[in-house]
Amino acid sequence: MNTEQPSLIERAKTFSEEVIRPQAAQFEEQGVSRDVIQQMAELGFLSSILPVEYGGSGVDALTYGRITEEIGKGCNSVRALLTVHTSLVGETIAKLGSDEQKKTFLPQMASGEKIACFALSEPEAGSDAASIQTSYQEVDDGYIIKGGKKWITYGAIADLFLVFAKEGEKTSAFILERSMPGVTTTPISGLMASRGAHLAEITFDNVRVPKSNMLGRAGMGFSFVANTALFYGRYSIAWAGVSIVCAALEEMVTYSRSRTQFGTKISQNQLIKAMIADSTAALHASRAICEKIAQLRADGDQSAVTETNIAKYITSKAAAEVSSHAVQVFGGNGIWNAYAVERLFREAKVLEIIEGSSQIQQLMIAGQALRDYYRAPLKKRYPKANSSTNKTVLSEVKDRQVASV
Ligand SMILES: Cc1cc2nc3c(=O)[nH]c(=O)nc-3n(C[C@H](O)[C@H](O)[C@H](O)COP(=O)(O)OP(=O)(O)OC[C@H]3O[C@@H](n4cnc5c(N)ncnc54)[C@H](O)[C@@H]3O)c2cc1C
Incomplete structure (x- = not known):
């Protein structure tokens, strides 16, 4: 495959090394700065994979992945903005949004004028995301949303919120704006990692949302919108995961070649x-x-979904x-913390928890x-064996659908 756009990847690499990485420690204390977010937008990173007609660059999945890797090598909290703003919200609106939603929200997101976050998890609903309690009620001119979300990356500063709520057993997805009365965000502090990523709890106190802000069809919020x-x-x-593996390998190689013990x-x-070899193999x-997933996505191959779960599990x-x-x-x-590996070690742990923990991926x-x-x-195949156990296992997994963040 030779569809990469080196200029954007190269720009991401330079920006990450020269601007992001030197500020990574500071971002842990003060949060990723507005200035860096705006530069990410102006350099085209926030919108790289979004469609050209809505202000993006329409790059392929491989180019976008490589950009994500470069940014992630500089700072995981900055990379998290790409994950929530561009992937979870931007790509989803581009795929499932109405024409009006695409025209309204994507250009604002591409320019960095509005920052978006993904609000599914709640205090009592993490892996079991289908058990969310945030509710909505249909009224004449739209919907009223009540409830709260937790752990929302960039929630403390976001302007747009992709929110999942239930009416009875029906889950639907909505695009909320910070300016809507009843939306309150509270930053979460004391984190081991993702300290710069503006995590927040969000409450929705009878927030009125226009009909046009439902994303996808009513009742398809979980099975369709959240899973997409x-x-x-x-x-x-x-x-x-690739970015942390690569950054950690570069650090250990460089350090091991300069540190002398026992005269060598x-x-x-x-x-x-042995550790360098295992780490190199893990990176490759x-x-x-x-x-491989980038290629599957380019080919429109449905197996990209399963392969992505495997990739998330493997690289984290x-x-x-x-x-x-x-x-x-x-x-x-x-x-x-004078050395980057201390931070990389903490940040790596988070990847095994978010967007479906490693245990959920294994399931x-x-x-x-x-x-x-x-x-x-x-x-x-084994005439002497008793096949009843095998049948039981298969019937147990047949209809099981596990979808979670
Ligand atoms: C830094 C960070 C950023 C996040 N950002 C967002 C965000 O932007 N938006 C959002 O909506 N959410 C976000 N989350 C929430 C995240 O998606 C959840 O933390 C995650 O889904 C796990 O849910 P939980 O924390 O409630 O853990 P739980 O679901 O309570 O799980 C606890 C443990 O039990 C295990 N477990 C649960 N069920 C099973 C099972 N059936 N079999 C085996 N093991 C099981 C889990 O793997 C885990 O080890 C974020 C979380 C963190 C830490």
């Missing part, structure tokens, strides 16, 4: 080399699966392992595998 958004979001998180560079030690495997796990190796290679310096991957890799009945 999470497909885009998990692709972004998969590349976020620690990079010459075979046990250090992580990047390969992300590139790799990020946790490789950043741990990096801390180990740095020894005492590894747990000191979905196993469910798919139990369908895809089922062969002839055991009875036929």
Whole structure:
């Protein structure tokens, strides 16, 4: 595949190295600055994958993934803006929005005039996202939304909120604006990671929303809108894993070649080399699966959904392992925030929790595998074996649908 647009990727790399990374520690204390967000918009990163007619650059999934990787290498909290604003909300509106919604919201999002966030999780509804309590009621001129959300990345400063709410058993999706009376956001502090990503709790106190702000059809909010958004979001998180693996590997290689113990560079030690080898293999495997999904998306191949769940699972796990190796290679310096690996280690953990934890990914991957890799009945292949256990397992997974953030 040779569809990359090097100029935008190169620009992202330069911006990440020269502007984002030097401020990453500061962003952890003060939040990602408005100035950097505006520059991200002006340089075309926020809108890169959005359609040209709505102010984007219409780049392919591979180019967008590579941009995400470069930004993520500089700072995970800045990368999180791409995930929520561009992937979870922007791509979803571009895919499922009405003409009016696309014309209204996408140009504002592309220019950075409005920042968007994705509001599904609640204090009592995380992995089991279908159990949300936020409710809506249809009235003459629109809907009234009541309830609250938690852990909403960029929620503290966002202008637009993609909100999921229920009417009875029916879940629908709505685009809310900060300016609507009844919307309140409260920043969340004390976080181990994502400290710069303006996380917030949000409350909706009888917020009146016009009919035209429902995204997708009534009742399709969970099965259709949320799952579409999470497909885009998990692709972004998969590349976020690549970015942490790559950054941690670069750090450990560089440090091991300069640190001397026992009269020799620690990079010459075979046990250090083992960690470098495993980390290099993890980087190549992580990047390969992300590139494969980009190709599947370009081909319109439906298997991209399952492969994206697998990629999110693999690269977030790799990020946790490789950043741990990096801390180990740095020894005492590894747990000191004077070095980037301390932050990479903390940020990697988050990737195993968000957008469907690793356990939820495992459930979905196993469910798919139990369908895809089922062969002839055991009875036929192993006449002496009892096949009743096998039948029970298959019927259990058959209709199971696990969708969550
Ligand atoms: C930094 C950060 C940013 C976030 N940003 C957003 C955002 O922008 N928008 C948004 O809507 N949400 C966001 N979230 C919320 C996130 O999606 C949830 O935290 C995540 O889905 C897990 O839900 P939970 O925290 O309620 O954990 P729980 O669902 O309570 O899970 C707790 C543990 O139990 C495990 N578990 C749960 N069910 C099962 C099961 N059936 N089998 C096996 N294990 C299980 C989980 O894997 C986990 O290890 C964010 C969270 C964080 C930490």
